[in-house]
Structure formats: structure tokens, C-alpha cells
Amino acid sequence: MANKTNLSIGAVIILLIAAYFGIDLQENQLQTSTPSVAVEPSTQTSQPQNQVLDGTAKIAQAFQNRKSNIQVQSQGRVVAVLKDDNDGSRHQKFIVELPNAMTVLVAHNIDLAPRIERLQKGDTVGFNGEYEYSEKGGVIHWTHHDPQQRHEGGWLKHQGKTYQ
Template sequence: MKKLLLIILAGFALFSVLENNPSFFQSYRQQSSGTDQAIADAYDKQQSDIQVSGAGVVIRILPDDNDGSRHQRFILRLASGQTLLIAHNIDLAPRIDALREGDRVEFYGEYEWNAKGGVVHWTHHDPAGRHLSGWLKHDGEIYQ
């Protein structure tokens, strides 16, 4: 009975804090939509060579691209609904072996425009040190 009372009191306390700070959830939504918006703007303006970060859900896993440097490829759907092809160089960074459709992936890399939503690449370190290092994050593990 004491545990139930404590849980109820904690719930009321949390509700009170959130009720008095409505900007808490609003700022979270703006942060996530802000990164989506930067990508949407780049897509609308057909811009490329832009460093972007964000997160999305894997909606399709494609076969690896084995022409030249090998790339693991998959399509993410952002919260905004836009889709992105992720092209992750697996000659320079580890493959995400456990990747499945429905998984959430965070990314930091270079956006390149295309008519289907765009491509994010450079999701790895640059051994020559001439380009910003990118990364992917899946299940708490960073791949770069």
C-alpha cells in the first residue's frame, strides 16, 4: 500500500512539474524537427555537401554497394516523413551487422541531394584527416 501511495505521489509531482513547464516537450519536438527541417531545406533547395545530423527508422535494407569502396546501404524515414539513403563506407568503418527494418539509427554525415530525398555519406572517420568525421549510432553503439 505504501508503494502504491508513493507511486501516485510521484506521478502527481511529475505532472505538476510538466504542467508548470510546458516548454519541456515543445523544446524536444523543436530539436528533433529542427534537424529534420535542415535536411528538408537542403532537399528543397537541391543543396549538397552539407553536414547534417539526425535520426530515423530503417524502412528498407538494400544490398551493399561493392563498386569501388564498399558501402552498407539502407533507407531511413525521418520523423518529418522524408526518406534518406544512408551509404556507410564499410571499408573504413564497421558494418552494423545487427541492423533490421524498424530499428532507429542516429547519424552524422554529409548530405547529398537527389530526387528521392537525398543521401547521407561520410558516416565514418577520414583516415587522411581532410574531412569531418561522421558516425552512425545503433543500439547505443557508435560506428565510425
């Protein structure tokens, strides 16, 4: 039993390492100064599998090393939709489970980008944002454009729409 567990853990680690070293996520993206929702031609919200694995590996490594301020791109399944945070800048909050079973909180600034309407538990959400370490798994924020264009713009993808 322990041997099967060790093999499974080893396989996951090898997969994450391969994804981390074999894939380049950085793509030049146009930053806009206004919030937008773009409808993509495809209604699929899934991203290419290699991008998801690379982003998931970056998040796992950042969590393990307690690192923050890491730009990541991945996707996850919504496991909880939380109440909006209305203190200061307003944020739509929800928790996603990543492909490696890790969970992260997504804090999406709805003063700078449109909120995802009709977000439900079980939905798949793609994201590009900044990872911040926390003991509970971490937070993804900066999932919106930067009106001052000092920070890489982020986004959320849900049911064929991009929120930035």
C-alpha cells in the first residue's frame, strides 16, 4: 500500500517538474485601461493542458517555498462561492481546486473588472493573476487590468467569456 502511494506521489512530482521545465507560459498580452468582458469564439473555458500544468506547478512550488508575487496562469474547479468582500476595493471571492487537488482563493477586484455573474460550484474558471502565499493554499489576485499599466494585466475565463 505504501509503495503504491510513493509511486503515485513520485509520478505527480515528475509530471509537475516536467511541466515546470518544459513549458513557457509568458505570452505578450495587450493591457487595456477599461474593464472588459470578451466573448471568445469557443465556449470552452479550458486552457491548453500544458499551460494549466505549468501554472499549477508554479503554484505548488510557490506554496511549498512560501513565496508570493508569482504571476501564474492555470484553471480550477469552483468548490465554493464566497460572499463578496466590500471593505475597501470590492472583491468577488471564490475557492478553486487545481488539477493537483490544491485549493486557492481567487479574489477578483470588481471595482476594476466585471464580476462573473452566475458563478456556481462545479464551474471551471481559468485565471491569470498573481499568487500570494497563505497557509491555507494561497490567494490569486490581480485578475484584472491595471489602469496605471504598472502591473501585468490578469483575467478570469468562465463559460467562454474573459473578464479583465
